Amino acid sequence: MVRHFLSLEDFKPEEILNLLERAENLKTMWRTQRLCPQIMRNRSIALMFEKESTRTRLSFEVAAYQLGGNALFFSPGDSQLKRGESAEDTARILSGMVDVIVTRTGSHQTVMTYAEHATVPVINGLSDAYHPCQLLADLLTMKESIGFIQGAQVAWIGDGNNMCVTWASAASLVGFDLKIATPENYRPNLAELLTQLDDSRVEFVSTANEAAKNADVVVTDTWLSMGQDDSEGNRPKAFQSFQVNDDVMERAASGAIFMHCLPAYRGKEVSASVLDGPQSVVWQEAENRLHAQKALIEKLLA
Ligand code: CP
Ligand code: NVA
DSSP: OOOOBSSGGGSOHHHHHHHHHHHHHHHHHHHHHOOOOOTTTTOEEEEEESSOOSHHHHHHHHHHHHTTOEEEEEOGGGSGGGGTOOHHHHHHHHHTTOSEEEEEOSSHHHHHHHHHHOSSOEEESOOSSOOHHHHHHHHHHHHHHHSOOTTOEEEEESOOSHHHHHHHHHIIIIIOEEEEEOOGGGOOOHHHHOTTOOTTTEEEESSHHHHHTTOSEEEEOOSSOTTOOOTTOOHHHHHGGGOBOHHHHHHSOTTOEEEEOSOOOBTTTBOHHHHTSTTBOHHHHHHHHHHHHHHHHHHHHO
16 A cells, blocks of 8 residues: 655654654664665656755755665646646656655645555655654654653744644654744644644643743744745734744753754844754754655655
8 A cells, every 4th residue: 555644644653753763773874884775776756846945855856866766856847737737647647657756835735636646655845734754854853962752842933834733743643742832823723734633742822931941942933934925024023022042042941952944034033043053953953854754765665
């Protein structure tokens, strides 16, 4: 049976934890010996992206190369999708020639349509609802940096976007406590987006300081995600008290880390002093996209 990875909920908690362990091994193997299992020999990945990307494209293309395979990248203007060929037909065509499809779509419905019509694994490389590949890298980074995931205290400060929802999904599945501080009008509807939401793990609070109190991990993301419209300019005002800065980081536990999926906007959701400061693990987090996704591809092709 073909397995897809459209959200974290496609995997059981123990599958996520095993995948992270494998990712750690693959990272060590690559860093120490420049070795990687050649499981993609004679295999290809197609990346069908409706939105911009640096890390996701780069990490999947390099992952395919290190695994002995090949990657083909399509931005919206490169394929017949631009002229109206449907996601259904595109998924069928790709399935005849490649072994994995990675999509970056606006609507999450589109990635579900790909999965419905593909006969090879489909990976969600970000949709308006979730960014599960990013969370694999984020959990790996947590494990490396603070030594544990389960039982951790995590603060999400900023927009209630696709990353926020995916952190809530990870907290529910893997078992850590997540406090979300986001302006009231920007809270995500978690009950609608997550079928396995654990209310005992995820809590909304009103201020950044409240969320950050004693946190082991403080996370944020852009105040304006791709595809969102802020032509009226409301967001900077709504979010001004939700910036992660030194004052907020001071509330966190000693040894706390700062994470961000990137790209980051210094002076908006995070101060330069925090992003570029000693608690920030964002560059390691970005590199971990590569190793986590190698483990993901290996699992889906097994
Ligand atoms: N974090 C992330 O997905 O980055 P890109 O948008 O550059 O792929
Ligand atoms: N929330 C951001 C994440 C970018 C990686 C977006 O959707 O644009």
